[in-house]
Amino acid sequence: MKSIEKVSGKLKHRVEDFIVEEIGDKWDCGVSGKFESGPTDLGNLDLDDPRDFLWCEMEKFDLDHFSAIKEVAQGLGFGVDSIGYGGSKDKRAWTTQRISIFKPNMERVKSFSHPNIVLKKFKWAKRKIKMGYLEGNRFRIVVRDVDKKGAMKIVNRIRGMEWFPNYFGAQRFGSMRGNNVKIGKLILKRDFEKAVWTILADSSEKERPDLKFARDKLAREKDFVAAAKYFPHYLRLEKSMLFYLSRNPGDFLGAIKRAERKNMLMFVNSVQSKIFNDVLERALDEGLDFTKKGQQNCLLMGHKTRFFDGGLGVIEQDVLAEHGLELSDFDVREIPYLRIKGSFRKAVVEVSDLEADISDDEDFEGSKKISLSFVLPSGVYATTFLGMFFDFE
Numbered sequence: 131m132k133s134i135e136k137v138s139g140k141l142k143h144r145v146e147d148f149i150v151e152e153i154g155d156k157w158d159c160g161v162s163g164k165f166e167s168g169p170t171d172l173g174n175l176d177l178d179d180p181r182d183f184l185w186c187e188m189e190k191f192d193l194d195h196f197s198a199i200k201e202v203a204q205g206l207g208f209g210v211d212s213i214g215y216g217g218s219k220d221k222r223a224w225t226t227q228r229i230s231i232f233k234p235n236m237e238r239v240k241s242f243s244h245p246n247i248v249l250k251k252f253k254w255a256k257r258k259i260k261m262g263y264l265e266g267n268r269f270r271i272v273v274r275d276v277d278k279k280g281a282m283k284i285v286n287r288i289r290g291m292e293w294f295p296n297y298f299g300a301q302r303f304g305s306m307r308g309n310n311v312k313i314g315k316l317i318l319k320r321d322f323e324k325a326v327w328t329i330l331a332d333s334s335e336k337e338r339p340d341l342k343f344a345r346d347k348l349a350r351e352k353d354f355v356a357a358a359k360y361f362p363h364y365l366r367l368e369k370s371m372l373f374y375l376s377r378n379p380g381d382f383l384g385a386i387k388r389a390e391r392k393n394m395l396m397f398v399n400s401v402q403s404k405i406f407n408d409v410l411e412r413a414l415d416e417g418l419d420f421t422k423k424g425q426q427n428c429l430l431m432g433h434k435t436r437f438f439d440g441g442l443g444v445i446e447q448d449v450l451a452e453h454g455l456e457l458s459d460f461d462v463r464e465i466p467y468l469r470i471k472g473s474f475r476k477a478v479v480e481v482s483d484l485e486a487d488i489s490d491d492e493d494f495e496g497s498k499k500i501s502l503s504f505v506l507p508s509g510v511y512a513t514t515f516l517g518m519f520f521d522f523e
Contacts, residue, residue, distance in 0.1 A: 193221065208234075278497075348361075429446055
């Protein structure tokens with residue numbers, strides 16, 4: 131696929147520049163005309179005929195998803211497991227989504243109040259809202275500080291976009307150190323000692339100074355006992371590994387086994403993601419059409435993967451070899467939950483209800499702002515779409 135010349139711009143300059151409205155089966159959430167917290171309005175909810183689950187919309191402003199769920203749960207006197215939701219939403223954004231509350235205390239619901247959260251549009255239901263229930267999200271986004279010439283050019287290209295490559299975003303590979311793939315490959319190759327050292331001691335100029343100092347000191351001194359004391363407390367993965375190795379010297383496999391599964395899966399999944407991106411990029415460059423029915427997927431590699439026939443299969447095998455891997459590497463028998471079978475992911479994503487307009491930017495004199503509205507399927511990031519057109523500062 132021919133690359134698009136990007137223009138520079140500012141994303142999320144204001145919180146209200148990034149609006150996300152969840153779309154589900156028979157529901158369509160929408161943000162208020164103006165975000166205002168206050169007493170909870172139960173509307174016409176029948177309090178005399180309750181069900182096990184109370185559904186409502188959770189509208190939040192400039193608050194990360196998991197903090198919002200925690201605040202709601204605590205405000206209602208429950209644990210977070212009592213709150214169901216179909217997907218997480220951005221932090222620096224104005225978002226609204228459906229959540230479910232299990233057997234709520236209605237007096238607590240009535241009195242709930244939070245400066246960054248509003249609960250609204252209540253209804254009784256028989257089931258919990260779970261991950262995957264939503265169909266997609268509607269995005270209303272403003273990109274600011276775009277020069278006039280670049281704005282005209284990029285908007286014309288955006289308006290002609292019907293689908294875009296479903297690449298994994300950069301956050302998949304480590305936003306600070308960018309070494310998730312490196313660690314994942316070491317695990318797949320069973321070099322557990324080097325994998326642990328890379329997790330602990332690889333440093334980056336992008337990291338906080340105290341963290342970089344700790345990693346560099348460990349790399350020099352190689353003293354796990356001392357490092358367990360001076361590593362920052364907020365590094366849960368590293369701290370757990372250091373405490374384990376200080377008591378079990380040389381047991382690097384054990385350190386990985388004791389780590390949280392989600393961390394280790396993140397590293398291995400990043401390898402799958404990088405291979406997926408590389409295969410997709412090469413396939414599009416060679417003119418393969420993923421918009422045809424029955425030809426819309428690329429592989430997420432695993433030990434039970436079967437390569438596609440034809441040109442795509444050749445690309446898959448070439449890219450896997452270039453990464454120095456074989457399918458059998460994904461069968462990490464030493465760590466059973468890392469025995470990755472493999473699956474599929476859509477190669478391209480349809481973008482629908484797309485609108486794009488240019489106007490003067492009131493925040494940056496002499497610049498333009500681009501106002502965008504579009505719908506993406508569940509699990510697809512707006513930033514992945516926008517990253518095709520913009521370089522954000």
